[in-house]
Structure formats: structure tokens, C-alpha cells
Amino acid sequence: xxxxxxxxxxxxxxxxxxxxxxxxxxxxxxxxxxxxxxxxxxxxxxxxxxxxxxxxxxxxxxxxxxxxxxxxxxxxxxxxxxxxxxxxxxxxxxxxxxxxxxxxxxxxxxxx
Amino acid sequence: xxxxxxxxxxxxxxxxxxxxxxxxxxxxxxxxxxxxxxxxxxxxxxxxxxxxxxxxxxxxxxxxxxxxxxxxxxxxxxxxxxxxxxxxxxxxxxxxxxxxxxxxxxxxxxxxxxxxx
Numbered sequence: 001x002x003x004x005x006x007x008x009x010x011x012x013x014x015x016x017x018x019x020x021x022x023x024x025x026x027x028x029x030x031x032x033x034x035x036x037x038x039x040x041x042x043x044x045x046x047x048x049x050x051x052x053x054x055x056x057x058x059x060x061x062x063x064x065x066x067x068x069x070x071x072x073x074x075x076x077x078x079x080x081x082x083x084x085x086x087x088x089x090x091x092x093x094x095x096x097x098x099x100x101x102x103x104x105x106x107x108x109x110x111x112x
Numbered sequence: 113x114x115x116x117x118x119x120x121x122x123x124x125x126x127x128x129x130x131x132x133x134x135x136x137x138x139x140x141x142x143x144x145x146x147x148x149x150x151x152x153x154x155x156x157x158x159x160x161x162x163x164x165x166x167x168x169x170x171x172x173x174x175x176x177x178x179x180x181x182x183x184x185x186x187x188x189x190x191x192x193x194x195x196x197x198x199x200x201x202x203x204x205x206x207x208x209x210x211x212x213x214x215x216x217x218x219x220x221x222x223x224x225x226x227x228x229x
Contacts, residue, residue, distance in 0.1 A: 042203060042221040044219075050213055051213075080190075088155070100162055101149075101159070107228050
């Protein structure tokens with residue numbers, strides 16, 4: 001039981017490059033989330049998926065797209081990376097009734 | 113307007129003493145949930161404690177307790193008998209319904225706790 005896994009752990013991109021962050025969970029959770037964490041800002045929700053086949057915008061969706069590939073996997077895509085997207089990205093999943101978030105280990109992304 | 117406010121950017125406590133980390137929230141929902149997470153310097157997010165809005169008793173988990181004052185909209189975390197390993201960033205979060213069966217969490221900006229020997 002690996003919980004929530006994320007790949008890659010670290011990534012450096014040049015401005016304008018694209019990449020996809022991968023997330024998978026093996027806990028049979030319906031809901032999955034992508035957050036970014038910046039110094040002094042806490043965690044901010046980018047996108048979430050309440051169930052397979054649905055996605056919704058969070059607080060800071062601009063510059064990102066997501067895909068809920070199946071119940072296990074939820075990917076985050078940066079189409080044209082910008083230095084403002086330098087951050088630590090966390091994927092999480094949750095389950096009814098408390099919706100406690102189970103977090104992955106994070107991806108540290110630097111855009112130069 | 114901020115939905116979760118943590119007014120203490122940093123806190124210091126002596127080992128073995130108790131410490132309270134403040135959290136206030138803003139919601140018009142009747143049903144909501146409050147969480148505390150710990151983030152050590154290694155970066156992972158660790159769930160500590162949960163309080164539902166209808167729970168009459170304050171939540172406790174080992175050395176952690178949540179001082180829930182509904183009328184004041186506060187959900188302070190109390191750590192008893194602090195240990196050096198408690199040094200970390202602590203985040204308060206609130207679960208709200210965002211429509212239908214959609215639920216999401218909003219996080220505060222965090223409090224950095226340092227435990228001194």
C-alpha cells in the first residue's frame with residue numbers, strides 16, 4: 001500500500017517548456033487534488049476532481065490543466081512553464097466522510 | 113477575505129512545555145470540518161487531528177488536542193509536553209462543501225514552531 005505517489009520528485013524547466021506531473025493513489029479514494037506551496041502562502045488549490053470523470057478549478061488554476069485518467073490517477077500539466085510556476089506541488093486524495101487529505105511526497109519544480 | 117487565519121507566523125516553546133497555535137476560520141456553512149497538519153523540514157504533510165462542526169467534544173490525539181470554540185470560530189491546536197521533533201510548520205485547514213458532492217480544503221498560511229532544548 002504505497003498511498004499517494006508523485007513523479008518526478010524534482011524537475012527543472014526552461015521558460016516555455018511543457019511537462020506533466022503524475023499522481024496516483026491506491027486507496028480507492030474518489031476525490032483527488034493538486035496544490036502548490038509557495039513560501040509564506042500555505043497550500044493553494046490548483047484543481048481538484050471530486051470523482052472519476054470530473055474536474056474543477058481551485059484558487060489558482062491559470063496556466064495549468066488536469067486530467068483524471070481513471071480513479072487512481074490525476075495528472076497536472078503545465079503547457080508553457082513560467083518562472084511564476086516555480087513551486088512545490090502536492091497531490092492529495094481524500095475520502096468521505098471527513099475528506100481528510102492524504103498527501104504525496106511533493107514535486108519541487110524550478111522554472112528558469 | 114481569508115477563510116483561515118493563522119496569526120502567528122512563528123512560535124517558540126521550551127521542551128516539555130505546552131504550546132497553543134491559533135487558528136480562526138470564516139464560513140457560513142453549518143457543516144464543515146477543521147484539520148491540523150504538520151510539515152517538518154523534510155517536506156511531507158502529516159495529518160494530526162480533525163474536528164467536525166457538529167462534534168460536541170474537543171478532538172484529542174495523543175499529545176495533540178483541538179480547542180474548538182464554535183461561537184468564536186476558532187480551532188486552536190494545543191501540543192502538550194513539547195518535544196524537539198515537534199519543530200515544524202503547522203497548517204490549519206477547513207473543509208467546505210463547494211457544491212453538490214464536491215468538498216475541498218482551504219489552508220492557512222502556517223505557523224513555524226521551534227522547540228528549544
